[in-house]
Amino acid sequence: MSDVVLHIVLNSFxxxxxxxxxxKTLTNAGYHxxxxxxxEKGLALTESTDTYDLTRFALRTRSWPKTFFSQIFKYCECVWKMVWKGMRLRPILVHAHDRDALPIGYLIAKLTRRKLVYDAHELWGHTAHAAKRPALVKKMAAKMERFIARRAAGVITASQSIARHMEKSFGFEGIILLRNLPYYRAREEYSRDGSPLRKNLGIKPDKVILLYQGVVSPYRGLEPLIKAARFLSDKFVVVILGNGPLxxxxxxxxxxIDLTEQVLFHSAVPPSDLVPFTAGADIGISLIEDICLSYHYCLPNKLFEYMQAGFPVIVSNLPxxxxxxxEHKVGLVLDSWDPESIASAINGFWGKDTYYMYSRNAIKAAKLFSWEIDEGKLKDLYARILD
Structure with missing residues (x-):
């Protein structure tokens, strides 16, 4: 029997x-x-690495306008092509990432008589994107998600609060918590002053970097952060590391507002190169705006990447x-989105005893928040399903 497990994502990967x-975890466990x-334009249609084989599907409808009905045709083309290929592949297990990939995974699993795993990275019925969809579409999508999730062999998500909400909505318990955690790397492996982040942007060692890394899109608190830069001490530089529409x-x-020297931008880097870049900063920022339930319950991976780099974090007041x-005393929780208040909090603790205490605590806590802690849950789930 083939040992191929199929993962489906509706992004360019x-x-x-x-x-x-x-x-990587599944490959190390013996799966293909x-x-x-x-x-997407400029990317290879197929790739092969030590940890996965990748097939990217080119959609003829991809260039169509982003109207509601065009999106339906695009999705139908995607479903048809992926299901047809999946049937021919005949994997031993199908793993669908997020709700848009769930019907595709379900059809492949059903048609090949295989088991399905649903991996919800967010609370998809309550995202900022979902809020823009027609009410009927949202209702139908929620019913579809519940129908398929109840028939899946396993359901995974990224935060405890999202898991509890999904269990209540789906009517069953046992959703597995698999957090967005980085691999553990000792802080002393990486240099602050010699970081590629500082080298690439020409930032001197005496400057203090406030770092945001991740997708640069709305509702990440980036506009208030830039406005706050006007009220920060001259020693601070705000760096936004990532790509996105914003x-x-x-x-x-x-x-x-004449802040081109205090607010700098760096394009996204591959996940394998991220930690050395992060290590060049001094404070990590994760100011998610509380505009939907998915964001309210979020637990972003950047929080743990900052901690692993050994510096304090500043986060919005989300549970x-x-x-x-x-609990781990690794930074500040902000209640106000006022730029002056944000700047005051940052100016107030930089260089103080609390800053160094938070840094030490971050290094200690990083050992508790590493992928090596959670990955066993994924291996156990696969072993249980395929036993």
């Missing part, structure tokens, strides 16, 4: 660190991992992030 870690994803707007915003920060 270029910087999906969570799925990359899962692929095949990934289905979407093609980059041009933020660059223009920084220019408009999962607040719990980590307060």
């Amino acid at each position: 270029t910087n999906d660190s969570r799925v990359l870690r899962e692929c 991992v095949q990934v289905f994803s979407l093609h 980059v041009p707007h933020l660059k223009q915003m920084a220019s408009d 999962e992030m607040r719990k980590v920060v307060e």
Whole structure:
């Protein structure tokens, strides 16, 4: 029997660190991992690495306008192509990432008589994107998700609060918590002053870097952060590390308020190169805005990447992030989005005893929040399903 397990993601699979870690864990456990994803211009249609084989699907409808009905046709084409290929592949298990990939995974699993795993990275019925969809579509999607999740052999998600909400919505318990955690690396392996982040941006060692890393999109608190830079001490530099639709707007915003030297931008780097970049910073920022239930319950991987780099974090007052920060005393929780208040909090603790205490605690806590702690749950789930 084939030992191929199929993972389905509806993105281009270029910087999906969570799925990359899962692929590596499963490969090390003896499985052959095949990934289905979407093609984008400039990317290869197929890739082969030590941890996965990748097929990207080129959609003829991809260039169509982003209207509601065009999106339906795009999705139908995607479903048809992935299901047909999946049937021919005949994997021993199908692993669907997020709700949009769930029907595709379900059809492949059903048609090949295999088991299905549903991996919900977010609370998909309650995201900012979902809020823009017609009410009927949201209702139908929620019913579909519940129907398939109840028939899956396992359901995984990324935070305890999301797991509890899903268990209540789906009507069953036992959803597995698999957090977005980085691999553990000792802080002393990486240099602050010699970091590629500082080298690439020309930032001197005496400057203090406030780092945001991740997707540069709305509701990440980036606009208030840039405005706060006006009230920060001259020693601070705000660095935004990542790609996304908000980059041009933020660059223009920084220019408009004469902050082009205090607010710097660096394009995204591969997940395998991220830690040396992160290590060049001094404070990590994760100011998620509380605009939907999925964000309210979020537990972003950047929080743990900052801790592993050995410096304090500053987070918004959301339950999962607040719990980590307060229990382990690794940084500040902000209640206000006012730029002056943000700047005051940052100016007030930099260089003080509390800053160094938070740094020491972050290094200690990083050992508790590593992928090596959680990956056993994934291996156990697969072993149980395939036994």
